[in-house]
Amino acid sequence: MADKILILGATGLIGGLLTRKLVERGRDQTLHLLLRRPYREDVGKAKVHVQLQENWPATIAKIKPAIVISCLGSTMKKAGSKEEFAAVDRDLVGAVAAAAKAAGAKQFIAVSSTMADSSASSFYLKIKGEAEDVMRAQQFDRLDIIRPGLLRGERTNETRVGESLAIAASPIMDLMLHGKFRRYRSILASDVADAIVALMTESEPGAFVHENDAIWGMV
Numbered sequence: 001m002a003d004k005i006l007i008l009g010a011t012g013l014i015g016g017l018l019t020r021k022l023v024e025r026g027r028d029q030t031l032h033l034l035l036r037r038p039y040r041e042d043v044g045k046a047k048v049h050v051q052l053q054e055n056w057p058a059t060i061a062k063i064k065p066a067i068v069i070s071c072l073g074s075t076m077k078k079a080g081s082k083e084e085f086a087a088v089d090r091d092l093v094g095a096v097a098a099a100a101k102a103a104g105a106k107q108f109i110a111v112s113s114t115m116a117d118s119s120a121s122s123f124y125l126k127i128k129g130e131a132e133d134v135m136r137a138q139q140f141d142r143l144d145i146i147r148p149g150l151l152r153g154e155r156t157n158e159t160r161v162g163e164s165l166a167i168a169a170s171p172i173m174d175l176m177l178h179g180k181f182r183r184y185r186s187i188l189a190s191d192v193a194d195a196i197v198a199l200m201t202e203s204e205p206g207a208f209v210h211e212n213d214a215i216w217g218m219v
Helices: 013-024 053-063 082-102 123-135 161-175 179-184 189-199 212-216
Strands: 005-010 031-035 047-048 069-070 107-111 142-146 208-210
Touching: 005 013, 005 053, 005 161, 013 189, 031 053, 082 107, 082 123, 107 123, 107 189, 107 208, 123 142, 142 189, 161 179, 179 212, 189 212
Parallel strands: 005 031, 005 069, 031 047, 069 107, 107 142, 142 208
Antiparallel strands: none
């Protein structure tokens, strides 16, 4: 039996693209989506699980996925407060990682953020870094942390004014970012989704961090 794949955050930009790519490539028979609200896109034969967040660990235990992909993420504006932001981007991600490990998942793939660091002075980067620390603590056979730069792509369920302005300026800004600063360049969300698909076939054990150049090298 083929390994079960579980995606969390399928209603987001990267998660939605990833889901469509897997369905198009015939990977939907073993694909599971865990969501807080109904998914309105065509998912082929994939199984959709709509649950309250507090029930997610139990649902993961029942699914027993081999590969878990977290595309979960919010913004300070959308969350409404630092506490609510941390509740999703650190606490929920951490709970999902722990549940995945307990359920026997061999590989965990997560979308994080450039410069994520639990010792960062930036609250956003600190929370992202703390989430990464929890993932590493689970000691998966393989852990892939993806740290893309500014994401470019069409969001269908929300508007981010600041992000839209940054994307508009990205063609000029990207030309100014060289060497180690290439990690801050903008990147297509579809490229990130393609990189995740590629990572799903990797079997080398360990924990890996993938920034822009590594992502582009996989697509």
